[in-house]
Amino acid sequence: MSSNPSQPKAPLPKAFRRVWAAASVSSFGDGVYLTALPLLAASLTRDPLLLSVISAAALLPWLMFGLVGGALVDRWDRRRTMWLTDAARALLLFAAVAGAAAGWLSVPLLIALAFLLGMGQILFDTAAAAYVPEILDRDAALLKRANARLRGSVDVLDGFVGPPAGSFLFTLGRAVPLVVDAVSFVFSSLVIRLLPASPPRPRADRRPLLKEAAEGARYLLRSPLLLGLSLRPALGNFAFSAGTAVFVLFAQEELHLGATGFGLLLTCEAVGGFLGSLLSGRVSDRLGTGGALILTAVLLTIAQTSIGLGDSAVPVGLALAVRAAALSATIVLSGSVRQAIVPGELMGRVAAASRLLALGAAPLGALLGGWLATAHGLRAPYLVGAVFLGASTLISLTMTSNRKVEAALAEAERVRATERTERSGAVR
Incomplete structure (x- = not known):
């Protein structure tokens, strides 16, 4: 629905600004990780098939569990789902860093890491898509402005700043980009933890998943x-x-x-x-x-x-x-x-x-x-x-x-x- 550009715009609420900050830092971490992952994989194998399997492992959870993940998000407290998911993704990455330090880093480990992080992305992205309209009362004008800011952060930090940073950090140590991405998830989790709760749907209203x-x-x-x-x-x-x-x-x-x-x-x-x-x-x-x-x-x-x-x-x-x-x-x-x-x-x-x-x-x-x-x-x-x-x-x-x-x-x-x-x- 079109609006009058001359009308003063209502400010975006503080809760959204926190979501935006968390998403921006997380987007930077994603840009670092997604650039470093193929470099890390190539340091372990030169087999094109294995490299493609690692790349596909992050997408596979969406194809296997995407709809079920959406149903779970509609059952649960969406804010809680987001901060717990990011905390879990941070722990996964820190575990991978520890494995690299112990000499356990391998192609199967990278495949498992990509798959589990992809599972987390289902829950976080779906919960965020449902939570943002909640805090903006589904106001169409506010949603356009909010989504423009979120998308702009992804374009700049995930697509522009993160990739060269990921390449540079990889030269410092092949596990360094994983540490940076883990820290970004910790920051996102802590910020989202302070947001207003999103009450879960009553159990009486639930049907088979x-x-x-x-x-x-x-x-x-x-x-x-x-x-x-x-x-x-x-x-x-x-x-x-x-x-x-x-x-x-x-x-x-x-x-x-x-x-x-x-x-x-x-x-x-x-x-x-x-x-x-x-x-x-x-x-x-x-x-x-x-x-x-x-x-x-x-x-x-x-x-x-x-x-x-x-x-x-x-x-x-x-x-x-x-x-x-x-x-x-x-x-x-x-x-x-x-x-x-x-x-x-x-x-x-x-x-x-x-x-x-x-x-x-x-x-x-x-x-x-x-x-x-x-x-x-x-x-x-x-x-x-x-x-x-x-x-x-x-x-x-x-x-x-x-x-x-x-x-x-x-x-x-x-x-x-x-x-x-x-x-x-x-x-x-």
Whole structure:
């Protein structure tokens, strides 16, 4: 729903600022860890299959337990889930550091570490997606601003600052990045521990866990708007993964870049992503959320096509920046609408179902990209990916238009107003 840019903006509450601080520090730690993990793995084995297994181990928990994790989050105190999960992830990393010091570091240990940290990510990310709208009373305008700040922190600290820091810290000692990531989790846990509690759902309202997990998926699939908001990142991940699978070869063989040039291209993405999260609210205020989502879909399609047709680093770098900006804005706006309209008791399950749909498309896109590059050349994954991104424009036009977004937000606000009135009457 569009708003008047001239109206004074309500301040974000102190509770959100604490979540933002915790998420920012944790994002830096994630950037350090995700950069150091392949370096650490490569110091233990040169087998490409084992290296890919280590990388896949972090994603596998989402595919196996994502929906169940969302159901558990909807049962539990979400604040408690977040701080305990980060405390557990810190302990895991400190244990890995101790194992490295004792000479026990091995490929199986790294696989187990990546898998368990991925399990923690399910619980933390899903709980955070459900907790933020709680502390912001599902106010659509506040959610857009809050998600823009959270996404901006991820783009800068996880995507821009963390990776070079991780590479540098690895040169000081291969376990040093793990220590830094563990400390980031300790900080996040301590900060979140001070936030207001999120009461768990009464046991009397609970049903079998798998039925509750399926309920979130059904709620998502039965809502054309929510399904459209989830199909956008699914198609995006499919298209982007097709190109990401061969991007380093594309940069070397088609753009004739060395390691420095390749790093600069990645920097373009990080800068573009930050600008996209920063500008998402302003674009939404002017075009409406649905209009902004249509614009980002068009920009993603144009940028992906430009990458596939680019013949030098400058136009490809600009296209990468535009693509990252449009992607960040899409994530901010889609997530804000979802958090504003989904009932609080279902938020964890719906968020998990949406994340599972998006992540499940990535490995399929990577496989397609590898086949296309082999059969038709390194530009083919980007050009074919642009076709799928074009389909996301049709989804935005038909499923997530301004009319449908504003109608859903108005209905959600009506339901909340009724609930507030009922609670007020009960208190009297």
